Amino acid sequence: MTERIETDVLVIGSGPTGLTAANLLADYGVSVTLIERNPGSGDEPRAISATDETLRVMQRLGVMDVLAPEMLMDTGARYFGRGGKVIADVRPGAARLGQPGKSQFDQPVMEGALYEAAATRAAIDLHYATEAIRITEQQDSVTVSARRHGERTTGHNGALAGDQGLDTTIAADAPTHDLEITAQWVLACDGGKSFTRRELGVKLIGSTQVERWIVVDLLDVPGTPEPFASFHANGERPAVVVPGVKGRRRYEFMLFDHEDGEAMITPEVIAELVAPYQDISKVTVRRAAVYTAHQRVAESYRQGRILLAGDAAHLMPPFAGQGLNAGIRDAAGAAWRIAAHIKGAGTEALLDDYQLERRPHAAQMVKLSKLIGSVVMNTNPVITRLRDVIVPATRIVPPLNRWLTQMRFLKQPHYLNGTVYSDVSGVPPLAAELLGRSLPQPTVRVADSEHALDELLGTGWAWVDVAGHRKLVIETESGERTAAEDTAGVFEHAAGTVLLVRPDGYVAAVVPTLQRARALEGLAAKLPGLFAGAKLGN
Known part of the structure; x- marks a missing residue:
């Protein structure tokens, strides 16, 4: 007998994007x-770099601890x-979102934390070992017609499954x-081989050229890890x-067209590849696999009441470290819009904005990832010699050097x-620059205690009144008002203005x-009735 379920939102896929979206919703x-076709959250270390914006979302979901x-x-x-000559040291600029600009993480741990968070939220009904087979x-x-394999299961934490x-x-x-x-809505986060995207007939736009890389993940690596990734x-x-x-380290090696992928990931070849960097005879090889990098973006992110997010919507090379981070942005950008529509607070035009905002930026990240790879990972002797001269030479042009070494190219x-x-x-030019950007998150003082600004904003819309003299007044949709001191003066340039902040933290x-x-x-x-009944003005 077919089991029938009615729900506000169906999320297909429980990778980081899908679990983030489910928790936010x-x-x-x-x-x-x-629903997720695998029996639990992922146990493979895939993505490895997280931006400040991703960690800000994790902070909001309560999993940063x-x-x-x-x-x-x-x-x-x-x-x-x-x-082996160092040609550039690159670090993100000063943190502005309350988290470091770039950090290295372990994807199974992140997925496991998000899974545990979802399992504790009463509003989320988890169905693992269950795959979508038809969409009407x-x-x-x-x-969505789905098929479960085996007994009903709410899944498990893949990071702990072995233990x-x-x-x-x-x-x-x-x-x-x-x-x-x-x-009422479906959010498809079902990966690069997305069933949903194929079922809808949504095309991928971009280069069909693929690049293959050998990915080797190690455990039990001794010593203190360096605070940077090395690009050789x-x-x-x-x-x-x-x-x-905790002894984790990843190696990625370019795989040439004439090389057989399976032959290149044997223990003997892996030891030979890693040998110039370390001896792996006394460490554990966690995984060795061939990864194929694509450069493509879905033609459309929305069809009717179905939205695509994460790798279902975009595929990009790893060189800018933006694949997972783009997916988390998708989840954050889609979730609040879907919820608003379900509650009658948002119109169809609001949902159209999801693609209008997210697709162009994802396409930029795909192009940037490809560009970084073509410059840094080139094997043409003429290009590589020229690169090794030009990149260090940017030091004589400080603005250009800062653009490079502070990762300002990563928009x-x-x-x-x-x-x-x-x-x-009527808004000062520097304050106007906040429009459309993620709101800075300084630590603010309320009475005798300090708080991250997001703790005061709540989960919905909020006003941030920049009253001058480093005074802020935050008012949430529920009418709660909190006076705070901007002790670092982050918003001083916006004195005399008020900022309207979206649930995803954008101004x-x-x-x-x-x-x-x-x-x-x-x-x-797009948002009829927003702050309806609230006293506007001061």
């Missing part, structure tokens, strides 16, 4: 059903040219059970070395089209203090 007060001890925080990158769209809902002696395989002869899930752009076999905490999202009120008349409007109504009227076509 639950926190926004909607019911969530999550678990993640932080498992991360190498605040890291940079060191680039070596031909002959209605005018105001979507029905707990869990059998993580699904028996080939396991009985199957059919489900029919009807949801030697012009022969480019390699990347990424350290981690953060700046949404000037989408869910923003773009009229900044939707910057207007003079007494002109809140102007911003709300400008957003009314």
